[in-house]
Amino acid sequence: xxxxxxxxxxxxxxxxxxxxxxxxxxxxxxxxxxxxxxxxxxxxxxxxxxxxxxxxxxxxxxxxxxxxxxxxxxxxxxxxxxxxxxxxxxxxxxxxxxxxxxxx
Numbered sequence: 771x772x773x774x775x776x777x778x779x780x781x782x783x784x785x786x787x788x789x790x791x792x793x794x795x796x797x798x799x800x801x802x803x804x805x806x807x808x809x810x811x812x813x814x815x816x817x818x819x820x821x822x823x824x825x826x827x828x829x830x831x832x833x834x835x836x837x838x839x840x841x842x843x844x845x846x847x848x849x850x851x852x853x854x855x856x857x858x859x860x861x862x863x864x865x866x867x868x869x870x871x872x873x874x
Contacts, residue, residue, distance in 0.1 A: 791815055794826070806833040819864055822856035 800808035832842040
């Protein structure tokens with residue numbers, strides 16, 4: 771169970787510099803008098819190697835004074851879903867890569 775959270779967290783960290791996220795929306799979950807509220811954020815990432823595939827990530831974002839200053843730690847609860855949004859086109863990097871489960 772802990773390994774799932776670790777793998778998901780690492781994959782989200784690695785996606786950060788590679789892909790540009792578009793915030794789809796957010797929902798406040800806890801009201802904070804001072805600072806931003808706690809919320810659930812939904813973001814979309816387009817796959818850079820497979821055209822017309824979009825991955826949606828929903829995650830918790832901590833609010834309050836610490837959250838507003840960037841000092842609070844967000845929880846590791848997250849969900850990811852990848853959807854086909856058009857005809858799939860593979861990049862040349864994938865087409866010319868190694869086959870049978872080897873790393874491209």
